[in-house]
Amino acid sequence: MGGSIALIVLLALLIIFVAIVLFKAVRIIPQARAGIVERLGKYHATLNPGLHFTVPFIDRVLPLIDLREQVVSFPSQSVITEDNLVVGIDTVVYFQVTNSQAATYEITNYIHAVDELTSATLRNVVGGLNLEETLTSRDQINAELRGVLDSTTGRWGLRVSRVDIKEIKPPMSIQDSMEKQMRAERDRRAAILTAEGQKQSQILTAEGERQAAILSAEGDAKAAILRADGEAQAVHKVFTAIHRANPSQKLLSYQYLQTLPKLAEGSANKLWFVPTELGDALRGIGKVFGDGGSSSIDPLNPFAGGADEEEAAEESATPEDSIVDSPELRITEEDLKADPNRTMVDPDDFEMPASSIDPDAPLEVEPREEPVADARSERRDERKAAVEDKIAEKSETMKRSQSPDDAAPPADGNQPDAGPEASR
Structure with a gap:
């Protein structure tokens, strides 16, 4: 009787063990993910999306790696321009993991590495430009940053697709000067538009006055002709009346x-x-x-x-x-x-x-x-x-x-x- 109970317990434990082994042996990798398998502490394989079987207690699957393009916004970086002005620049980096094994074994934390690399590259690029060029050459800065980051992060199994400068914050004094300059530019444009409007108005007014003067001159000419005709008729009548009266x-x-x-x-x-x-x-x-x-x-x-x-x-x-x-x-x-x-x-x-x-x-x-x-x-x-x-x-x-x-x-x-x- 005691032997049968022990056998049942042993059988139950065996079933539980088999279930655990089966659970550990079967792995499902979702889409756009990749898994790194280590067997006995050594890289064994890369698991692509789908159903996979591993050896329990021998193989170990590392945390899955996201293969989609990632967008990372880094905090503002203080950068000194060529004319010794400190500006704050916020950047956004678009990158994607192309090699899971390199991203796992070549760099400890590739996101932190991209952040530091972006800051260093940004200082080098902006350091050769003055403030005005920095404010007006965003496309040039983005292209240079992308080229440097893509060439550097390639050995990490990453591909940098795009780098954007989100905001450039000059010093407050420079901001005040820029606001005054922008205000002056707007005032200048407003003055130009006002002057053009006045010019058109004066042209139209002069054209109207010219037409009025022409019409007035024509009216005066007709009036003078009528007056001359009237005076001629009056003189003719007076002359006729005098000769008819036959004065002494x-x-x-x-x-x-x-x-x-x-x-x-x-x-x-x-x-x-x-x-x-x-x-x-x-x-x-x-x-x-x-x-x-x-x-x-x-x-x-x-x-x-x-x-x-x-x-x-x-x-x-x-x-x-x-x-x-x-x-x-x-x-x-x-x-x-x-x-x-x-x-x-x-x-x-x-x-x-x-x-x-x-x-x-x-x-x-x-x-x-x-x-x-x-x-x-x-x-x-x-x-x-x-x-x-x-x-x-x-x-x-x-x-x-x-x-x-x-x-x-x-x-x-x-x-x-x-x-x-x-x-x-």
């Missing part, structure tokens, strides 16, 4: 005398020029006043008179008398200054009745017989010449009075009359 010589002579005082207007007038036909005009006006505006005077030739009129003129005037010296027509310079609008005669004397002129009727002049050329006509011509000579003499005297240095007393010894009186 009295009115024309009066308007002529009305214009003469305006020659003296203005403070800059120092010298008066007396027209040569003034004597004829005054003589004709005198004859008009002398006969009381009789209709027997020819309106086209007020200076032509009958025999009786010439006889009266011979008795009342001598060759030395002139109508210019008549008290009724004399106007002095003081009178003109006191009343610039003063005229020689009353304009009411020349008013013409509205019913006396037919605008549509042609001008009819009664033919007159030519006066007989006798002594009286010769005397009339002599008196006319005397008046003209006296007017010319007084005009010359007035000119000499305006130039004291060149003035000389007349030949007859008489004092010259005042300039304005002489001109009248």
